[in-house]
Amino acid sequence: MSVFETLESEVRSYCRTWPAVFDRAQGARLTDEDGRSYLDFFAGAGSLNYGHNDPVLKRALIDYLERDGITHGLDMATTAKRAFLETFEDVVLRPRDLPYKVMFPGPTGANAVEAALKLARKVKGRECVVSFTNSFHGMSLGALAVTGNAFKRAGAGVPLVHGAPMPFDHYFDDTIPDFLWFEHLLEDRGSGLDLPAAVIVETVQGEGGVNVARAEWLRALRDLCRRHGMLMIVDDIQMGCGRTGGFFSFEEAGIVPDxxxxxxxxSGYGLPMSLCLFTAELDIWEPGEHNGTFRGNNPAFVTATAALDAYWTDDRMEKQTRTHGERVEEFLRTRVDETVGGDAKSRGRGLVWGLEFADETRAAKVCSRAFALGLLLETSGTRSEVVKLLPPLTISPDELCEGLDILGRAVDETR
Structure with a gap:
């Protein structure tokens, strides 16, 4: 590990949690250079929903590279981009009756958020964007301005402006009616809140501690946005692509965000790629008004198209995710919740689950012990008080049970 400690910046984090040098990976498992195997309940922070080196996606990528397909194309028209757009429309948008145009911003999720914020402000001619407590939307300045985590915000080094936080679902433990404060501020001309251009929300706050918004709360938020002329932005960066069951996490609520x-x-393969989707009437960009050198990652188009063809032309993936999620929920609420008692509580949707401990130091200890036992887990929440489960959607039932057993053992051994 000496070269990493000597040459790499102190900003590194995951390698401190998992002190191993990883060499290979396939499916739900990684192998380090010493040949030790680890089950992966991290999935690249949600970038590997289909696991590591999915064979169908890998074959499509290798074939494309071997025929000297375009690798770097900015926003030029390419055969790989055309295939992705056509497949995305046929497999994802049209079956859900979603009227979106597709924008390729820079390849990171934060850049997609930056594009969404810029577009909302451009369309509405207003500066303020409302976000929610415990939200996380990225590490660039615009995205940090709508992020709730104080530690991450502090890293900006400059004032973060033009954002206003509001309570997320369950923030007051359901003792206050939904949006009472928000709507009162909007209607009171003395509140000091300028009419926002948009609201940005995660249906499940992954980094914030796996906080799950109810479908009725999301529908009420959609209605509030319509009544006050605000755009609704759903950040589906971690919870999209099937993580909660449906391809988009907002499908369950029956809403259509702007x-x-x-x-x-x-991309399906861990290759950098992002999209900003919006309704046609919002497409008022001037050519090149939001651009980036790597906004046309053609190898990612190839694997993304292969992933849609392999997993989303029918409902098998969605059903499997829900089945896996039910197994995780059952395990957490029987083996863990009942064993630990009032010291822990679980919550989640689909295949994203969180286990929160009353002792805020416990989650890190559980993750550390799980790593020693051969399972990758990360913490989440503003105080790292939640163990987050994010296994690949394609994990086998046996591997899922194996990982849950290791988690249970780690909980038992860290009391």
Whole structure:
């Protein structure tokens, strides 16, 4: 590990949590250079919904590279981009009756958020964007301005402006009616809140601690946005691409946001790629008004198209994710919740689950012990008080049970 410690910046984080040098990976497992195997309940922070080196996606990528397909194309028209756009429309947008145009911003999720914020402000001619407590939308300045985490915000080094936080679902433990404060501020001309251009929301706050918004809360938020002329942006960067069951996490609520940001698993292979989706009437960009050198990652288009063809032409992936999620929920609420008692509580949707401990130091200890036992887990929440489960959607039932057993053992051994 000496070369990493000597040459790499102190900003590195995951390698401190998992002190191993990884060499190979396939499916739901990674192998380090010493040949030790680890089950992966991290999935590249949600970038590997289909696991590591999916054979169908890998074959499509190798074939493309071997025929000297375009690798770097900015926003030029290419055969790989055309195939992706046609497949995305046929497999994802049209079956859900979603009227979106597709924008390729820079390849990161944060850049998709930046594009969404810029577009909303351009369309509405207003500066303020409302976000929610415990939200996370990225590490660039615009995205940090709508992020709730104080530690991450502090890294900006400059004032973060033009954002206003509001309570997320369950923030007051359901003791205050939904949006009472928000709507009162909007209607009171003395509140000091300028009419926002947009609201940006995660349906499940992954980095914030796996906080799950109810479908009725999301529908009420959609209605509030319509009544007050605000655009609704759903950040589906980590929770999209099937993580909660449906391809988009907002499908369960039956809403159609004005703008949607997608990244992480959209390429299917861990290759950098992001999308900003929005309704046609919002497409008032001037050519080149938001651009980037790597906004046309053609190898990512190839694997993204292969992933859509392999996993989303029918409902098998969605059903499997829901089945896996039910197994995780059952495990957490029987083996863990009942064993630990009032010291822990679980929550989640699909295949994203969180286990929160009353002792805020416990989650890190559980993750550390799990790593020693051969399982990759990360913490989340503003105080790292939640163990987050994010296994690949393609994990086998046996591997899922194996990982859950290791988690249970880690919980038992860290009391």
């Amino acid at each position: 703008i949607v940001t997608v990244s992480k698993s959209i």
